[in-house]
Amino acid sequence: xxxxxxxxxxxxxxxxxxxxxxxxxxxxxxxxxxxxxxxxxxxxxxxxxxxxxxxxxxxxxxxxxxxxxxxxxxxxxxxxxxxxxxxxxxxxxxxxxxxxxxxxxxxxxxxxxxxxxxxxxxxxxxxxxxxxxxxxxxxxxxxxxxxxxxxxxxxxxxxxxxxxxxxxxxxxxxxxxxxxxxx
Amino acid sequence: xxxxxxxxxxxxxxxxxxxxxxxxxxxxxxxxxxxxxxxxxxxxxxxxxxxxxxxxxxxxxxxxxxxxxxxxxxxxxxxxxxxxxxxxxxxxxxxxxxxxxxxxxxxxxxxxxxxxxxxxxxxxxxxxx
Numbered sequence: 001x002x003x004x005x006x007x008x009x010x011x012x013x014x015x016x017x018x019x020x021x022x023x024x025x026x027x028x029x030x031x032x033x034x035x036x037x038x039x040x041x042x043x044x045x046x047x048x049x050x051x052x053x054x055x056x057x058x059x060x061x062x063x064x065x066x067x068x069x070x071x072x073x074x075x076x077x078x079x080x081x082x083x084x085x086x087x088x089x090x091x092x093x094x095x096x097x098x099x100x101x102x103x104x105x106x107x108x109x110x111x112x113x114x115x116x117x118x119x120x121x122x123x124x125x126x127x128x129x130x131x132x133x134x135x136x137x138x139x140x141x142x143x144x145x146x147x148x149x150x151x152x153x154x155x156x157x158x159x160x161x162x163x164x165x166x167x168x169x170x171x172x173x174x175x176x177x178x179x180x181x182x183x
Numbered sequence: 184x185x186x187x188x189x190x191x192x193x194x195x196x197x198x199x200x201x202x203x204x205x206x207x208x209x210x211x212x213x214x215x216x217x218x219x220x221x222x223x224x225x226x227x228x229x230x231x232x233x234x235x236x237x238x239x240x241x242x243x244x245x246x247x248x249x250x251x252x253x254x255x256x257x258x259x260x261x262x263x264x265x266x267x268x269x270x271x272x273x274x275x276x277x278x279x280x281x282x283x284x285x286x287x288x289x290x291x292x293x294x295x296x297x298x299x300x301x302x303x304x305x306x307x308x309x310x311x312x
Contacts, residue, residue, distance in 0.1 A: 020254070022254055022255070025254060026251040029247060029250050029251050030247065033242050033246070033247055033250065034241060034242060037239070037241075037246070038239045041239045042239060047240075051242075051246055054242075054246075054250070055246075055249065055250055055253065058250045058253060059253050062253060117238075120236035121236050121237050121238060123236070124233060124234060124236050124237035125237060128237070139234070142196065142202065143197060143202065143231075143234055144234070144237075146201065146202060149204050160204075164191075164195045164196075165195075167195040167196065168191070168194045168195040171194060171195065171227075171230050172194065174230055174233060174234070175229070175230050178229070178230070178233055
């Protein structure tokens, strides 16, 4: 499906959700839950918090559908909702610290490779958690989510030049973090 | 000057051309194959590989169901796993109430009342207090 068709479908679904159509809401959840959770988990560093925040975001979708006006893509609007929830979360809890507390995903036997992978992921979470929130958001949006510079800049409320600066500083800090780990 | 800009882009967007702004793709193509450009990209790629280690598992089906059911529940955020909070608050207040009552009885120094409270009024006679 082409992106334009995706956007049109989202708009149709939101119109139906505004009429309290539960099936349309389920369809929206199905279409957008995956990336929403990915984005928030990389932002806040923990699965449980990410799941709670994503639930809150979709509840806002349901409650706010009647007021929603399709001036931007639905996904852009949802990113903004998710991003704002992450910022509220950081303000409420201070600097995220749960990055290193993540356990193995389930009770299955852990192979050496799996443990190593989990440890590597924990190191990245910890490194991302040390970044200022806007640098982290810029990296998550542009690197992981591969959003365009224009969309990421709009979401963060900065110019594209400022976005590039956030990315450069964020990646430089990660590089420093990596080199310190080696020594 | 162009190589400086190439380095600036690599430091911001990484080694993968897809992540660079479209307007800089020509710059990427011009320098990526040169020794200087390749060295810059190799350095950027180290950070890319570091970031790639953070994989995120797909959402489980239960989360999707919980969110889909949110409208019918009309509950607040975190309805799926935070249901224990009011239950825990109720249990904590019950325990606290009992503890306060128990402490007040003890303060009065009245052992009979404590026994009655714990075991019932008949117990005082039964155990010979």
